[in-house]
Amino acid sequence: MTTMLEARSLRKTFTLHNQNGVVLNVLDHVDLDLAAGEMVILKGPSGAGKSTLLRILYGNYKPVAGAVRLRHDGEMVDIVGARTSRVLDIRRRTLSFVSQFLRVIPRVSTLDIVKDPMLARGVGDAEATERAAAMLTRLNLPKQMWGLAPATFSGGEQQRVNIARSFVDPTPVLLLDEPTASLDPINRDIVVELIEATRKAGSAMVGIFHDDAVSSRIATRVMQLSSRKAA
Amino acid sequence: MTQPPKHDPDYNYGYLDEATKRMLRRSLLKAIAIPGYQVPFASREMPLARGWGTGGIQITAAIIGPDDTLKAIDQGADDTTNAVSIRRFFARVTGVATTEETTKASLIQTRHRIPEEPLRDGQILVYQVPLPEPLRKLIPSESETRKIHAWAEYGPIYVRLYEDIAQYGEVTSTYSHPILVNDRYIASPTPIPKFDNPKMHMSPALQLFGAGREKRLYAIPPYTKVKSLDFEDYPFTLQRWDEPCALCGSTTSYLDEVIINDANERMFVCSDTHYCETRRGEGHEGPQLTKAQSVHLTGSAP
Amino acid sequence: MIEQAPLLRVQNVTRLYGGRVGCRDTSFNLWPGEVLGVVGESGSGKTTLLRSLAGFEPPDEGTIHFRRGEKDHDIYALDEANRRAMMRTEWGMVHQNPRDGLRLDVSAGGNIGESLMARGDRHYGKMRARVTDWLQRVEIDSSRIDDSPKSFSGGMQQRLQIARVLVAEPRLVFMDEPTGGLDVSVQARLLDLLRVLVRDLHLAAIIVTHDLAVARLLTDRLIVMKDGHIIEEGLTDQILDDPHHAYTQLLTSAVLSA
Numbered sequence: 001m002t003t004m005l006e007a008r009s010l011r012k013t014f015t016l017h018n019q020n021g022v023v024l025n026v027l028d029h030v031d032l033d034l035a036a037g038e039m040v041i042l043k044g045p046s047g048a049g050k051s052t053l054l055r056i057l058y059g060n061y062k063p064v065a066g067a068v069r070l071r072h073d074g075e076m077v078d079i080v081g082a083r084t085s086r087v088l089d090i091r092r093r094t095l096s097f098v099s100q101f102l103r104v105i106p107r108v109s110t111l112d113i114v115k116d117p118m119l120a121r122g123v124g125d126a127e128a129t130e131r132a133a134a135m136l137t138r139l140n141l142p143k144q145m146w147g148l149a150p151a152t153f154s155g156g157e158q159q160r161v162n163i164a165r166s167f168v169d170p171t172p173v174l175l176l177d178e179p180t181a182s183l184d185p186i187n188r189d190i191v192v193e194l195i196e197a198t199r200k201a202g203s204a205m206v207g208i209f210h211d212d213a214v215s216s217r218i219a220t221r222v223m224q225l226s227s228r229k230a231a
Numbered sequence: 232m233t234q235p236p237k238h239d240p241d242y243n244y245g246y247l248d249e250a251t252k253r254m255l256r257r258s259l260l261k262a263i264a265i266p267g268y269q270v271p272f273a274s275r276e277m278p279l280a281r282g283w284g285t286g287g288i289q290i291t292a293a294i295i296g297p298d299d300t301l302k303a304i305d306q307g308a309d310d311t312t313n314a315v316s317i318r319r320f321f322a323r324v325t326g327v328a329t330t331e332e333t334t335k336a337s338l339i340q341t342r343h344r345i346p347e348e349p350l351r352d353g354q355i356l357v358y359q360v361p362l363p364e365p366l367r368k369l370i371p372s373e374s375e376t377r378k379i380h381a382w383a384e385y386g387p388i389y390v391r392l393y394e395d396i397a398q399y400g401e402v403t404s405t406y407s408h409p410i411l412v413n414d415r416y417i418a419s420p421t422p423i424p425k426f427d428n429p430k431m432h433m434s435p436a437l438q439l440f441g442a443g444r445e446k447r448l449y450a451i452p453p454y455t456k457v458k459s460l461d462f463e464d465y466p467f468t469l470q471r472w473d474e475p476c477a478l479c480g481s482t483t484s485y486l487d488e489v490i491i492n493d494a495n496e497r498m499f500v501c502s503d504t505h506y507c508e509t510r511r512g513e514g515h516e517g518p519q520l521t522k523a524q525s526v527h528l529t530g531s532a533p
Numbered sequence: 534m535i536e537q538a539p540l541l542r543v544q545n546v547t548r549l550y551g552g553r554v555g556c557r558d559t560s561f562n563l564w565p566g567e568v569l570g571v572v573g574e575s576g577s578g579k580t581t582l583l584r585s586l587a588g589f590e591p592p593d594e595g596t597i598h599f600r601r602g603e604k605d606h607d608i609y610a611l612d613e614a615n616r617r618a619m620m621r622t623e624w625g626m627v628h629q630n631p632r633d634g635l636r637l638d639v640s641a642g643g644n645i646g647e648s649l650m651a652r653g654d655r656h657y658g659k660m661r662a663r664v665t666d667w668l669q670r671v672e673i674d675s676s677r678i679d680d681s682p683k684s685f686s687g688g689m690q691q692r693l694q695i696a697r698v699l700v701a702e703p704r705l706v707f708m709d710e711p712t713g714g715l716d717v718s719v720q721a722r723l724l725d726l727l728r729v730l731v732r733d734l735h736l737a738a739i740i741v742t743h744d745l746a747v748a749r750l751l752t753d754r755l756i757v758m759k760d761g762h763i764i765e766e767g768l769t770d771q772i773l774d775d776p777h778h779a780y781t782q783l784l785t786s787a788v789l790s791a
Contacts, residue, residue, distance in 0.1 A: 017779030018786065059768060061775040084754040084768050085564050105728070105750065106721035369636070382614040384621075386651030390636070393650065394643050396657055397679050462657040 001035035003071065004173050004204035005057065010066035012052055026052045030066070032206070032223065036172070039195070039205045041215045044225035050208045053225065054175050056080075057206060058097045059087045070095060070173065092120050096170070099177040102162040104151045110136070111146040114164045123169065135168040136161075139190060156183055163191055170198045176207035180214055192217060238326030245292040246324040251275055255293035255448075259439060262450035267412025268380070269363050274446040278320075284342060286441030287359035288317065290448060291340050294355065294439075295321060300328045302336035307344035307485070307502035314342075331505045343406075345427040347484045347506040350436035352453070358421045360442035363449065365409045365419040385417050388460065396465055405470055411458045412451055426469050426485045431457040476501045477519035479510035491526050498523065538600055540565045540705060540737050541586070546595035548578075548585050555581030557761040559595070565704065568731055568738045570752030570769060572745065572784065578761040579741040580709055586739065587707045588620045599623060599705075621651055624705040625698035629713045631690035634697065635682050641668065641693055642678040648701040667696040671726060688719035692726065699730060705737045712747055724750055745785065749773055757781045 012027040026049040034040055042050040055061040057068055059079045069076040072094045079087060079095075091097075096117075105113070114132035119125065136146060139160040150158050163179055176195070180188045188211075195218055199205055209215040215222075238244065245252060251273070258272040277285040295301065302309065303317040309331040317340060318329045330336050333348040340357045350356060366376045369387050379385065388409055395402045402408070408425035412418050420428055421440060431438060431451060438451040451457060461467040475482045477498035484506060486499040498519050501507035511520070539562035548555040556578035563569055571579045585592045591609045598605040601623060608616055628634040635644050645664045646654075654660050665675045671692040673685075682690050691711065698706060711727065712720040728751055731738055742748055748755055748769060755772040757765040757780065765778045776782045 014775075015777070017782050055774070060770050062767065062771055062777070083564075085567055087768055088753055105725065107725045369639075378613070378617070382617065384617065384651065386653075387647060389650040389655070390639055390643050390647050393646050393657065393660070394640060397640055397642055397661075463655050464658045 001037065003033060003076075004036050005032070005034040005068070005070050005206075006076070007032040007053075007057060007068045008066055010053070010056060010068070011064045012049065012056060012061065013064050027056075027063070027225075030225070032057075034173070034204045034206060036202050036204050037199060037220075039199050039207060039218050039220045041219040041222050042206065042208050042225060043215075043222050048225040050225055051177060054097070054177055054206060054208060058095065058175055059091070060097070092117070094171050095173045095175070096166055097175045097177070098163065098166040098179045100159050100162070100179055100181045102150060102158040102165075104149070104158070106151070107149055109147050110141070110150050110153075110161055113150065113161060114168055117165060118169045121169065131168050132164070135164040138194075139164050140187060156187070159183060160187060160191075163194070167194050167198060170201075170203050172203055174198070174203055174205045176205060176209075178208055178210060180209065180211065188214070239323045242324045244325055245295055246277075246320075247275060247289065247292045251289075252293040255289060258448055259290065259293065259450065262439070262448055263437070263452050265416070266451055266455050267410075267416030267418040267449060269418075269447040269449045271446055272448055274443045277443065279316075281444035282361060284313065284317065284340075284359035285443030286445075286448065287340050287342070287357045287443075288320070288441075289443060290357045290439050290441040291321065291338060292324075294357075295325055295327060295338060297325070297327060299337045300330050300335055302330050302333065302339045303341075304339065304344060304346070304503075304505075305342045306487075307346075308504045310504060332509075333505060343422050343424075344485070344502060345423060345430045347481075347501070347503040348509075350430075350434055352435045354436040356434075356436050356438045358423075358438065358440045360419065360421045360440045360447075361444070363419055363440065363442040363445050363447040365407075365417055380416060383415065385411075388417055389462075392460060392462060392465070396462070402461070402465065402467075408467070409460050411460060413455050414458075416449075417460070418449055418451075424470070424485055425459065425467075428457070428459045428467070429469070433457075472499055474499055474518070476507060476517050478517040478523050479507045479515045479520075480517040481507070481510060481515070491523070537565055538605075539563060540567075540600050541739075542596075542598040542600075542605065543586065544596045544598075546582070546585060546592040546597065548581050548590065548592045550578075550581050554578070554761040556585070556758070559761075559763055561756060561763065561766065563705070563737055563739065565737055566735045567754065568736075568740065568752045570748040570755045571739065571741045571758060572743060572748055572755060573758035574743060574784075577758040579743075579758055582758070583626075583707050583709055583739065583741050587624065587626045588616050589626075621648075622701065623703060624707065625701060625703040627691075627695055627698055627706060627708040627711050629710040631682075631687070631694040634694040635690060637681070637683050639682075640679045641673065641682055641685070644682060644693060644697050645700050648697055652701060663700065667700050670730070671696040672722070686719075688715050688723060691715065691723060695727070695730070699734065699736075702734075703736070705739070706731075708738060708740045710742055710744075711740065712742070712744065720747075727751060745773060757784070 008031055010027050010030040014024040016022045030053060044050055052061060056063050063080060068079045070079050070090060072090045111132055114136060115128040118128040141160055150161050180191050192214055254273060258270045262270045275289060277288055301321050303314045305311040305314040308314060322329055333346040338355050342359045364376055366379060366388055370376050392402050395404060406424045407419060407422040408428055409417055410420050410428060433454050435453050437453050441448045459467040472486050476484060476486055478500050481501055484501045484503060487502045488497055489500055490497045541563040544560050546559045547557050559582060573579055584590045586597055588608055597608050599608050642664045645667050646660050649660050668675045668678060673689055673692055682693055712723055740751055752769045755769045756763050759780045765772060765781045773785055776785050
């Protein structure tokens with residue numbers, strides 16, 4: 001199987017300079033290998049660093065030590081040391097992060113939000129519109145809402161817009177931070193099906209899911225993180 | 232042509248001292264060498280206020296020779312106070328002959344007009360310039376306008392033309408329409424009517440410009456290209472009048488509108504008084520000549 | 534992906550300002566199409582740095598190279614005429630106060646048109662069409678084309694200024710607090726407009742701001758300045774979500790949500 005992502009000896013501490021310089025040790029010597037078609041579920045008690053690890057894999061947090069290599073355009077690229085524009089290119093075409101929160105951009109309509117990643121990858125406008133419409137329909141977002149900016153939508157509606165955006169044209173690697181949290185059972189099942197289909201289509205995924213029923217349905221592997229104490 | 236009293240020996244020839252005249256001639260040579268470029272000079276106090284033609288007068292004073300014949304016009308007229316005073320001034324401080332006839336003059340000092348009669352080789356036209364910097368209204372800084380001229384960054388000057396077309400559908404400024412001299416420097420044609428702009432192009436006469444208050448002079452040598460700025464789709468055009476000169480019937484000269492009585496009656500007459508008189512002398516007659524004579528508008532005594 | 538050369542190379546730039554240090558020993562690169570944010574509190578040297586980069590004030594030390602064609606040009610080693618030509622064609626500056634970037638006694642259309650005339654356009658009709666197009670792009674009703682910018686609101690003036698800069702098709706735009714002085718609802722519209730324009734035109738930009746929400750929305754990469762120094766630099770979301778330096782932590786914790 002193709003290795004899509006490998007993390008080596010990740011170490012992460014947070015130094016809180018404005019709180020008497022407290023140093024939090026969150027991750028130490030964490031390794032992770034991820035192949036195409038895999039879904040690795042991160043498990044561990046609160047504070048074990050699940051979200052931190054996910055954010056490091058995305059380049060959002062900077063590890064104190066270690067490397068995160070990602071298959072991008074056929075070669076393994078270290079995202080930790082890569083130039084900003086390289087990281088952004090990786091995020092545009094290879095790597096995405098799906099949380100339960102949608103970052104609302106003023107005045108941009110729901111349909112445009114969902115189309116945006118496809119347009120950025122060079123998909124034509126007509127095709128992008130068609131695929132976005134299909135995805136929004138599948139996620140039970142009524143057509144009247146498509147032309148509106150989601151700022152006024154409910155949390156669950158915003159969450160589904162975000163999922164539509166992430167799964168309409170999924171990247172080879174997806175990082176999922178509780179994307180199904182607080183969805184009603186019907187919509188949660190739809191999202192779970194989406195995730196399953198995407199994985200089977202070849203995407204590699206790392207995810208955090210608190211709902212054990214969900215995680216046991218979709219996991220191909222579980223990775224346990226243990227809690228660490230403050231130094 | 233009138234022979235004036237002799238040069239008043241209480242004044243140096245040409246009023247200015249010799250060192251000042253040399254300084255002016257050096258600046259003029261530089262100005263002629265770089266057509267359209269504004270050359271700074273040490274403007275002197277003259278016996279009239281700055282802004283009343285002291286730039287033109289200083290140039291004339293620096294170049295006038297005993298063999299010259301001087302004509303002075305103000306808005307085209309030889310007979311206004313200013314024109315008469317300047318002629319008398321130079322007659323007194325140089326003793327040269329003066330004239331109202333364009334063809335007979337070797338040196339013509341003018342405020343705001345170019346004579347209708349075509350100029351010829353060897354003549355010199357000296358303009359009095361109030362504001363030598365065509366960009367000043369848009370760009371207040373002198374150091375900035377100098378850079379713009381130095382590097383021919385002439386975009387901003389077109390804003391004025393753009394604004395005219397945008398607001399009025401055409402370029403409405405009828406005077407002081409900026410010119411590009413010798414394909415290089417943009418210059419102010421002084422506030423001559425834009426009607427006169429084409430006369431500057433390839434003129435056989437040497438054209439000198441002096442701004443006494445602003446301490447700048449510039450020149451257009453004989454047979455130099457002078458282009459009035461325009462847009463490709465809004466070419467430079469001249470203003471036209473619906474009627475001929477009321478006095479001489481000319482249809483090709485620049486006309487002034489004159490109100491002739493308290494009943495708000497008006498007529499259009501040649502701004503170039505000598506030209507108009509000459510034509511009338513040749514027997515040309517405008518539609519309202521008789522009426523004009525009744526209100527003493529014909530200038531010369533009957 | 535082909536490795537491009539940086540569009541702008543800033544090396545060891547120091548600029549003293551009124552006896553105090555504006556920015557000290559500052560170095561970074563900017564790549565084509567990249568949007569860089571410069572954040573830090575007032576007086577940290579942001580605007581001083583921007584003015585040096587944009588060609589207005591030479592640094593006291595260090596060099597700034599701009600890439601045109603296949604060649605890097607040290608912009609302060611160029612003679613002034615060439616530097617000004619580059620300032621007209623290669624980059625533009627959006628000032629915090631639109632009055633500094635507009636001619637208020639010239640119509641809205643004239644303000645945009647001047648940038649075209651400056652690069653040699655001499656066809657009124659064609660210019661007029663481009664000006665109209667740009668007014669629409671910055672969401673100003675084209676019926677206002679001949680109105681004075683004095684009659685515009687602050688937000689409209691700022692959008693007009695942006696059109697005046699972008700119509701010249703620069704590859705790099707400098708913006709000094711582009712949303713400063715505007716009320717919040719007007720800011721949002723302007724930000725969205727900038728976001729779309731920067732993306733569609735593939736512009737590189739350097740945006741000075743003290744507003745972290747602006748930085749988050751518009752920029753790819755952030756530089757954090759304090760007392761004239763760059764103290765932290767990286768991917769915008771990484772700097773905002775995982776700030777390392779004490780000052781950056783203070784800055785990010787001071788906002789409710791960016």
